[in-house]
Amino acid sequence: MKKVRITAVRKTEYKDLMERYENKIEHTCDVLEGMTWTSVNGEKPDGLCGEAWKSMREFVETLANGGGDFFDGWMKNKHSAMISCNDGFRPVSFLIETID
Numbered sequence: 001m002k003k004v005r006i007t008a009v010r011k012t013e014y015k016d017l018m019e020r021y022e023n024k025i026e027h028t029c030d031v032l033e034g035m036t037w038t039s040v041n042g043e044k045p046d047g048l049c050g051e052a053w054k055s056m057r058e059f060v061e062t063l064a065n066g067g068g069d070f071f072d073g074w075m076k077n078k079h080s081a082m083i084s085c086n087d088g089f090r091p092v093s094f095l096i097e098t099i100d
Contacts, residue, residue, distance in 0.1 A: 013090045
């Protein structure tokens with residue numbers, strides 16, 4: 001199995017949606033741009049948000065098992081994917097890619 005690096009490359013906030021729909025909450029996402037994790041054997045890395053993991057798990061497992069080329073040439077590097085977490089108010093985009 002291959003190791004897969006997960007990098008938070010962009011985090012944004014949709015303040016208009018938050019004001020319109022979100023209940024006030026005290027604690028939000030801890031992920032910062034540039035943070036990285038390494039998945040070994042397709043497993044969830046320690047410290048990675050569980051909800052973010054749910055959105056990328058199948059892609060990480062596929063890459064760890066030598067697969068890739070998602071959606072027929074979507075990514076320039078066929079052994080990578082760009083995945084966003086499922087937070088509609090402050091989504092984080094993650095680059096996931098195999099490493100040696």
